[in-house]
Amino acid sequence: MVEDKAREQLTQQLDLHAYKTLNETILAQVIIFNKRREGEASRLTLDIYQKASTGAINEDIYETLSPLEKELSKLLTRIEIRGKRGKKVLVFLWS
Structure with missing residues (x-):
């Protein structure tokens, strides 16, 4: 799974690409789980x-x-x- 691979990379070393991938996969999960538009979920701070x-x-x-x-x-x-x-x-x- 893409999320698991990104998590594993981040536990080994700081990697901007892995962080971005993890961020995008989690955002996608939140959007799908909540049946929300991307704009709403992406406003989370x-x-x-x-x-x-x-x-x-x-x-x-x-x-x-x-x-x-x-x-x-x-x-x-x-x-x-x-x-x-x-x-x-x-x-x-x-x-």
């Missing part, structure tokens, strides 16, 4: 990530989630980012 939550969700956002997303929100780390037209959307991350 370290600061936003550090503010990730596992607590209660804003009621307005919770009502927009599908039943599956509502269940996942109880189990996974959630990050709120600005989506299209400035609306807040959730991005779920797994460990």
Whole structure:
């Protein structure tokens, strides 16, 4: 797997190409897992990530989630980012 190879290279030595490859594969996984547009997921910053939550969700956002997303929100780390037209959307991350 491309991600595993990039991780292995980075554990052996710092390699810009391996870092870029790992970054791109993880971003692709987040986009696919969340069914989000690339632009939304690519706006994630370290600061936003550090503010990730596992607590209660804003009621307005919770009502927009599908039943599956509502269940996942109880189990996974959630990050709120600005989506299209400035609306807040959730991005779920797994460990």
